[in-house]
Amino acid sequence: MNTNFLKYSMGILVVLAIFSCDNDTETSVDEEQEEDTGTVVSGYTYAIVDSGVSDFYSSDAIISEPSESDAFYGQDATYNGNQPSYTDNGDGTVTDNITGLMWQQDMGEKMSYADAVALIDDFNLGDYTDWRIPTIKELYSLANFTGRCYGDDAVDMFIDENYFVQPIGDESIGEREIDGQTWSVTEYVGLTMNGDETVFGYNFVDGRLKGYPKYDPSDGSPNTMYFRMVRGNVTYGENIFTDNGDGTITDSATGLMWQQADNGETYDWESGLAYAESLSLGDHSDWRMPNAKELQSIVDYTRSPQTTSSPAIDPLFTCTPILDYEGNSGQYGYYWTSSPLQDGPTPYTDAVYFCFGEAKGEMNGQLLDVHGAGAQRNDPKAGSVDDYPDTFGPQGDIRKVYNFVRCVRDVN
Known part of the structure; x- marks a missing residue:
């Protein structure tokens, strides 16, 4: 089961102590920004946050927990990893206590990839200026697989809405409810469809990770999606x-x-x-x-x-x-x-x-x-x-x- 429980519990105490400290001064903010080098509470620089799944399933139904000799033993809920843990910092930011990443709480309006790249240079939130567009691995760390959709309709988000604001598509302008995709900074090294430049994103409304064309193939205009900026743990997503x-x-x-x-x-x-x-x-x-x-x-x-x-x-x-x-x-x-x-x-x-x-x-x-x-x-x-x-x-x-x-x- 959860072999990292002891490390996790000790780490939470450390994080609570850190975030109880006053960092109102310019000096303390600068020092904290300089120290975001990847040390996180789990003891791993690329700690995997658990999927959040607690129900057990057969091929088509919810079932009671299988024993080791039963069919369907070994599925997601059988094993408990680093359980999600967030801190709402009260300033429009949320800290992930497992990964060491700090996140923008509310994404605001959709924008093009180019506009997001331009925005990040002057982005200031919570008195921090070292924000970046997340990689697809950083973004995926927020995914919670207790979500659900119903075709084009949103039901339960694939992100913890107790901490994060997750918009859905605007049906009044012809979007589907599931058109709430969030782009990362990670561009596909190939091309999709009929030669489209593509950027990976995760859809916290329908639970899929896909490459989405950067431009509308019908007229060449920039496509727009949501962006959730991140800071801290600059080594997250790097394998060793x-x-x-x-x-x-x-x-x-x-x-x-x-x-x-x-x-x-x-x-x-x-x-x-x-x-x-x-x-x-x-x-x-x-x-x-x-x-x-x-x-x-x-x-x-x-x-x-x-x-x-x-x-x-x-x-x-x-x-x-x-x-x-x-x-x-x-x-x-x-x-x-x-x-x-x-x-x-x-x-x-x-x-x-x-x-x-x-x-x-x-x-x-x-x-x-x-x-x-x-x-x-x-x-x-x-x-x-x-x-x-x-x-x-x-x-x-x-x-x-x-x-x-x-x-x-x-x-x-």
Whole structure:
């Protein structure tokens, strides 16, 4: 269960002491800004905040907690990581006590990517001037997978609204309620759709991480989205990998150990969970399927099949190459996570996956990279292999149901 509980509890006391200190003077603000080098309460510079999931699921329903010998054991709620902990600083900022990041509480209006880049130079909030646009890894640290949407309609946000203001799309101007996407600073190294420059963002209204075109392809005008500025812990999102020489990789930044290579097999969600729980590798038998936030931590957004002829992951890892469903080579698969994604009239049927190859979709009969390598979407947990792949959603996401698994364990 939560092996970091002691570190976490001690760390909270430290943070409370720090934030009880008066920093009204210019000198104290400057000193604090200079000290934001990555020391956080968890003891890890890239601490993964838990997904928040506490319910247990079968392929289509909420169930009681499975025992170790039951089907569906090992899903997200089975394991408790660093539980979310925030402090409302009362000045329009919120501190994440796990990651050491401080966030803008209310994002204001949508803006273009270029306008956000220009704004950040003079951005001042809470008497701090060292704000930045978050990377996609920083932004994703706020994701909470207890959220839910219903098609185009918002239901429960994928962020803690006790601390953060999360707007939804404005239907009066033709937007959907789920058009509340938040952009990061992370640009896709490839191109999506029919050659669109693309920036990764997370949608705290519908729970997906995708690349969104920087410009409207119909007229070339800048697209606009929300931005939530961040400061502190400038090393957050940076991995420190060690090849252990036994088929495992340790990330000292997160405290996680990873299976170096997938086993080349694909699974539905239930079978994938069972495979992960049964794995013995590197003299360890406590492997599991990673949750969404854990798996996103090893995505390398500087790499893609288009630009590096590789999956979006550090070269220390191996991904099984695949053919896309038109038979084209040079592609890589989807990887299951243990996290659910609740959407639509049957909200318990899907789980989260990450695309380490291109995030393919079919639009107007054309197979395209619609969301970028490193995107996070969702697949049905179960189904006949003969029924897949098929397509889903406005960008025709290719759904497979049978996906790869890369297992993880806690180092401590």
